[in-house]
Amino acid sequence: MGDLIQVTIPSPKKLDIKPENIPLDILYEDEHLIIINKSVGIVVHPAPGHPNGTLVNALLYHCDNLAGIGGIERPGIVHRLDKDTTGAMVVAKSDRVHQHLQGQIKAKTARREYWAVVCGSPREDNGTINLPIGRHKTDRKKMAIIPVEKGGREAVTHWEVIERLGNYTLMRFLLETGRTHQIRVHSTHLGYPLVGDKLYGSGGSLKVNLSGQALHAYKLTLQHPISDRTLEAIAQLPEEFTKLLRVLRNR
Template identity: 45%
Template sequence: MEKRKIQEILEFQVQQQDRLDKFLTKVYTEFSRTYIQKLIEEGYVLVDDEPVSKPSKKLKGGEKVVLLVPEPERLEIAPEDIPLEILYEDESLLVLIKPCGMVVHPSPGHTSGTLVNALLYHVKDLSSIGGVERPGIVHRLDKDTMGLMVVAKGDDVHKSLSEQFKERKVLKLYRAIVQGVVSWDYKLVETNVGRHPIDRKRFTVLEDGGKYAKSEFFVKERFPKHNATLLEVKIHTGRTHQIRVHASSLGHPILGDKTYGFKAQAFPKKLLEMLKDCHMLLSSKLGFFHPKKGSWLEFEVQNVEPFTSVLNYLREAL
């Protein structure tokens, strides 16, 4: 089998005994375990610089595991009748609420159940600029984040919206419930953000390299009984994991976000069950200029589950 071009090289250090495919699935959540197994069998994984072809290989701890991420295979994307919560729609675009747990676009190991699968069923004309795998997708939210997104129907609309995002003309406000009682009322964070030099599934604040990222944090409510705070976050740039990285750098990781420091043991079982493996990060307000009409459109949501239930629980506990 002819190997595909390598688009990224990821390196991981094994901390304890594990099975190779299980280990890679834990440390690199972008791919499913089935796809990880396929990559191992096709020779895209090295253990201590030696190729390995058995997904079941036992790791003792201390090994260096390298994942050679190949260019994606062309995916067949099928329309799926998945309910969508659409707030606004016209001939040019639509605005919807992406639920927690939904992947935005297909990728290896996530070829169904995505927002794109749902859009292909519900919408006849989507922009093609994002390619076969990302029709209509102008911007994205992480799988475990919920909230507002805008989707383009035509290429000209897509270009206009993308330009607004690039030129920072789009209003993007988030609500985040973070760990800890925040001592300040307002904080401006300006850093460079890029991939973590060791843990390649994470992003981090970098002194050298990375891309400029700017976030503003406003305290809305404090919940001292449960050691948590509700923040409003305005982002001026759209870097991968930006809010998650910046919140963690302030010592206040987002509830549910174990990748960036959330400590589950510090919270009661009832609250953890309410999280449902979601990050308490909600894209709550989205504003932009309509590409065709030129008018300003602005949308706001607050009652999105499980964010609302968690927030109500914290308020009742005061």
Template identity: 50%
Template sequence: MERKKIQEILEFEVNQQDRLDKFLTRVYPEFSRTYAQELIEEGYVFVNHLPVNKPAKRLKEGDKVILLVPEPEKLEINPENIPLDILYEDESLLVLVKPCGMVVHPSPGHTSGTLVNALLYHVKDLSSIGGVERPGIVHRLDKDTMGLMVVAKRDDVHRNLVEQFKERKVLKLYRAIVQGVVKWDYKLVETNMGRHPIDRKRFTVLEEGGKYAKSEFFVKERFPKHNATFLEVKIHTGRTHQIRVHASSLGHPILGDKTYGFKAQEFSKKLLEMLKGCHMLLSYKLGFFHPKKGNWLEFEVQDAEPFTSVLKYLRESL
């Protein structure tokens, strides 16, 4: 078998007993478990400096795992007839509401059911920037986050939108329901952020290094009976997991976000069922200058499930 060119060499220390394939997908979530198993079987993974080709190998605390990350292969992405909630569309771009549970773009082991699969079916002229895997994708939302996204149809439009995001000309407002009754009315959070040094699935606030991240939190309603608070959030930068990390750093993780500290045991069974595995984080307002016409466009989500139902439940069951 021809060896692939190595893109990155990563080393991890095991902090609890685990299966090797499960451990890799936890610390390197860009890979599906199926793809992690393939890498193990093809000899790209070492445990305590020895090659291992069995995905089910048991790891113990203190083991050292080395992952040789090969350059990605070009994925074959097929159009799929998946319904899209498109709010606006013209010859240059479209604005849509991404539902909770939908991955934005394909990755190894996740080549079906993504937003890109749906876009390729519904839109015939997406921007080529981003390559086969990310055509037209200017920015992204996490799988379990819902809300507004803009997608580019033309390369010049794509470049213009990316520049607007980079220069912070884009209006990005979110709504969030967080754990705990927030005591303050307003909070500005400015930190540096980067990947967690041990668990690569997570990002974290860093004292040194990383990238600057700025978020503003405004309290809209408090629900003491349910130990929850409804917030509006304005982000000035677009770091991965930014709101989730900043909310957690304030001691108020987003409802449903177990990665960043949500404690399900503190909430009723009914409320947990209503979450449907989603994070109560909604990109509800998005504004930008039209790259071709120059006019300001602004969009707002009027209804998004399960966020709308959860908020209604909190309000009506005081």
């Protein structure tokens, strides 16, 4: 009792990120920003277990002077998509643009529209989920509905039915906030887990070989930080997603 314990926490080790010649599906590009259609299975930035082969490695190869924009370890990254989520992502090429784009997301003026196929069929045609999200208490890989007073952060998701497909539904999700796994957590909480999402649901019983959850960032709308004009980028559905829809429509 009364012992003094001294703990020294080392500084975070900066990742040595190397440019890699990985193909990019570019939806729009100018000298200030680039919008890409992220493919399935690619991690956005290096992290433990994924030191290379990431979107950041590809961007450093493609873009000049991207290193350090918005941070050393996540250069240019304004918002993220999960490894197995596909679709539109914007990346900044300068700190000024990076700050402006992040401000749009924080002010909820940037519009992010996702399409997903879920298990089940909601009774209503549309709705809003306003439930805070935080790290799961026992499974650190997962997020969960957590009260704000216990560490949860505000999370708002608007949803709308696009097409009913028997016991499955093609849905549109619009994000006001950008919490980790937000759509996956909110939709599962409603009782409609995403097809192929083995982390938050059974993944569904369909005989379709999916690389991950059926979730795609379909449309990104934002204000260009320099020209002030509205940019709207649409990422066409990947083949796995369209195959899933064909199977469901033919059942």
